[in-house]
Amino acid sequence: EPEVTQTPSHQVTQMGQEVILRCVPISNHLYFYWYRQILGQKVEFLVSFYNNEISEKSEIFDDQFSVERPDGSNFTLKIRSTKLEDSAMYFCASSVFEQYFGPGTRLTVT
């Protein structure tokens, strides 16, 4: 059964460093998303992406964040200068109608 995959599963970085989180969505899906979940809190929407452009973004998704679909299969989330409060589990999802989530990347900023 097709599934969304994410790499790495765990990333540790120092404050101020850039990180790139990678996702491979399900191949026939058209919509792609990033969400995050801070420990003990709700899953929060960051951004949605359709037809090679951002379709919606939340107030969390500021200038420090960017997304890209560089090669028609991968979908990446870049955080330019990480802060302590960026520590969270980051989930990628893809959909036609129903959203399917990847296993997540745990980002730890020290």
Add this chain to the structure above:
Amino acid sequence: KQEVTQIPAALSVPEGENLVLNCSFTDSAIYNLQWFRQDPGKGLTSLLLIQSSQREQTSGRLNASLDKSSGRSTLYIAASQPGDSATYLCATGANSKLTFGKGITLSVRP
């Protein structure tokens, strides 16, 4: 702004019991509602998607209903098993994002 609430936060039941998990939302202008399961430290597994024009969906021992006018959804689990122990999240879909509740952590005692 959509708010999704799931009460109680935790529930413990004996094996074999039928149970209902509740979800309420403030804005009825939704496209769909999706129920997920999350195991500790893991990603989100989609259980059921209810489109806004539908009233319910069934998959195996799970049945989810949607009442947009009252802003409520329920997930019914029949004949609960210890393997059903997990956190159950509901999320409303509008435009291109999901808004999540905090989840109900279910423990099914053998």
